[in-house]
Amino acid sequence: GAGVSQTPSNKVTEKGKYVELRCDPISGHTALYWYRQSLGQGPEFLIYFQGTGAADDSGLPNDRFFAVRPEGSVSTLKIQRTERGDSAVYLCASSNTTLGSPLHFGNGTRLTVT
Amino acid sequence: AQSVTQPDIHITVSEGASLELRCNYSYGATPYLFWYVQSPGQGLQLLLKYFSGDTLVQGIKGFEAEFKRSQSSFNLRKPSVHWSDAAEYFCAVGGGATNKLIFGTGTLLAVQP
Numbered sequence: 001g002a003g004v005s006q007t008p009s010n011k012v013t014e015k016g017k018y019v020e021l022r023c024d025p026i027s028g029h030t031a032l033y034w035y036r037q038s039l040g041q042g043p044e045f046l047i048y049f050q051g052t053g054a055a056d057d058s059g060l061p062n063d064r065f066f067a068v069r070p071e072g073s074v075s076t077l078k079i080q081r082t083e084r085g086d087s088a089v090y091l092c093a094s095s096n097t098t099l100g101s102p103l104h105f106g107n108g109t110r111l112t113v114t
Numbered sequence: 115a116q117s118v119t120q121p122d123i124h125i126t127v128s129e130g131a132s133l134e135l136r137c138n139y140s141y142g143a144t145p146y147l148f149w150y151v152q153s154p155g156q157g158l159q160l161l162l163k164y165f166s167g168d169t170l171v172q173g174i175k176g177f178e179a180e181f182k183r184s185q186s187s188f189n190l191r192k193p194s195v196h197w198s199d200a201a202e203y204f205c206a207v208g209g210g211a212t213n214k215l216i217f218g219t220g221t222l223l224a225v226q227p
Contacts, residue, residue: 004157033214042118042204042217043158056212091157095213100146100165103215105158 002026004106006092012112013082021077021109025094032075033103034067035091043091049075050097082113116141118207120218127195128226135190135221137205147188148206148215149179158204164188175199200225 005024013019025032030051035043045059049069060066064082069075079086089110093103119138127133139145146165150158162173169181179190188205202222206215 031213035217040219042120042206042219043215045214045216048212048214050212056214093158097213099213100163100209101213102148102160102163103158103213104160105150107155107157 004092004094004104006090006106006109008109009107010110010112012114015082015084015113017082019079019082019111021079021090021111023075023077023092023094023106025073025075025092026104028096029094029104030072030097031095031101032069033093033095034075034077035093035105037089037091037108039088046077079111082111084113087111087113116207116216118205118216118218120203120205120221122221123219124222124224126224126226129197130194133190133192133195133199133223135203135205135223137188137190137218138186139188139205139207140186141207141209143209145207146209147179147181148208149173149177149188149190150204150206150217151175151201152204152220153201161190161203195223195225197225197227199223 032049034046037043048056051072064080067077089108091108093105095101117140149161164181202220205218208215
């Protein structure tokens with residue numbers, strides 16, 4: 001079946017610009033996660049959605065980062081006034097809500113801020 | 115604080131040799147433990163998971179891992195490595211209401227012919 005889909009796969013933007021990254025989770029998965037992976041590092045948690053609401057946004061680094069999931073399916077991660085330090089691969093994952101269910105990851109969006 | 119340590123940043127093994135990748139965790143409650151593999155340009159793929167019960171778990175591609183509570187470890191093993199196993203391997207711990215995972219920094223595996 002279809003996995004987690006992320007678009008675009010690559011995004012190059014100039015410092016100071018606004019970007020949106022999209023995630024289409026596995027159908028029926030109510031839990032959705034955003035992670036950020038910098039070069040040589042493991043994925044770092046950003047935000048978790050249960051349905052339409054952000055149940056845990058403790059990983060967002062600052063108020064330039066925001067994410068939405070208005071209909072409980074597709075999610076968009078939004079970054080304002082991008083900085084070169086935002087360059088990373090942004091990963092989306094989804095899962096069902098059973099405790100301990102594994103996360104299913106997309107291939108990520110590689111963001112480069114020049 | 116919750117954390118995962120993968121002490122080996124880079125490991126090289128010969129094809130056909132055995133493999134063990136180390137993982138230690140710190141978690142306040144009963145942990146759920148996972149190993150993921152990431153090939154270049156690919157997303158993270160789940161290799162195996164431990165929730166409870168038998169402490170030796172089997173995964174895909176011939177991998178297994180053993181949970182040792184006394185050592186807070188969850189090491190990944192494979193008896194005979196194939197060239198296609200070259201990738202980066204991540205250990206992760208999760209649990210709690212959100213199921214969110216905390217990842218280690220990864221171990222990059224190279225396989226020599």
